[in-house]
Amino acid sequence: MIGNLLNILLGLRLAYSAIFANPAGAMNNLALAASAIAVIVFAVWARQADAMDWPSGTNIVLGATLLLVAVTRWAVGVAPLVCFWIILLIGIAVAIAAMWSMLYRPETARTAASS
Numbered sequence: 001m002i003g004n005l006l007n008i009l010l011g012l013r014l015a016y017s018a019i020f021a022n023p024a025g026a027m028n029n030l031a032l033a034a035s036a037i038a039v040i041v042f043a044v045w046a047r048q049a050d051a052m053d054w055p056s057g058t059n060i061v062l063g064a065t066l067l068l069v070a071v072t073r074w075a076v077g078v079a080p081l082v083c084f085w086i087i088l089l090i091g092i093a094v095a096i097a098a099m100w101s102m103l104y105r106p107e108t109a110r111t112a113a114s115s
Helices: 002-020 029-047 054-075 080-103 106-114
Strands: none
Touching: 002 029, 002 054, 002 080, 029 054, 029 080, 054 080
């Protein structure tokens, strides 16, 4: 549950950083790579307590995509507008998947329905 909470906060931070960078999407490559690794680590940590595996699996894939974007920006260079949309959408998706995983508890719903 703590891993999901940290991924929610990190996803919101990614979205905030994408919007308020100057120019938009021009986030530091080192910070982007560190955020991507943190998303992956937090998702693996959250996977141990999740009721379903797909939210943490989704966040692992999104973190790997973010890491790929950071490496591509470092090696080739990508336009800030393209990076803006990628970082923004991945940040939002990480936060939503982690929040879904944190709030969805099927055993709680089943217990409340049976009583």
